[in-house]
Amino acid sequence: QKEVEQNSGPLSVPEGAIASLNCTYSDRGSQSFFWYRQYSGKSPELIMFIYSNGDKEDGRFTAQLNKASQYVSLLIRDSQPSDSATYLCAGSTGNTPLVFGKGTRLSVIA
């Protein structure tokens, strides 16, 4: 069974620090990966996606993909209290539905 694993947290970081969120996946055929942010009581919103090995940067966010080690990570620089949310990692092998992890709760302490 295809699985995406995330540490449930909570992960607590001080304001201004770098938050590092990690995700591992079981299916070596996975090709595309997504990070979503979900505030309590709200629906998930896309932060970024990554298809290729290496880093992808978008503002304060950097996604990292290592297909050999089967992990994906999300770095949030200069963390703000407004970044406090649950972060969902999802992967797909292509033409198959996204498989979501259960999410990591991030708490940024002011």
Next chain:
Amino acid sequence: KAGVTQTPRYLIKTRGQQVTLSCSPISGHRSVSWYQQTPGQGLQFLFEYFSETQRNKGNFPGRFSGRQFSNSRSEMNVSTLELGDSALYLCASSLGRPEETQYFGPGTRLLVL
């Protein structure tokens, strides 16, 4: 461009009843996926529709069904509701392929008493 919309936003039903939820995708999006989200299980895939055809199906009982109309709007139906069906039901749309970026609607929160 308007986002994904879902109706109703909140629903209270009793065991044994049935419920129909509606989802309108982003204009131009042809794929609609449905998910159930509960605190214990996270986001679980129900099914995905593309061009009025169910293209993928998750591991849920037959009480859960759906359909898609020619304008890409989708509905899902749950019959014979059980207490465990209480959850947030999320609809997501994408341009065409299920592995593409999906954009979520606000969800329908269902409470079964």
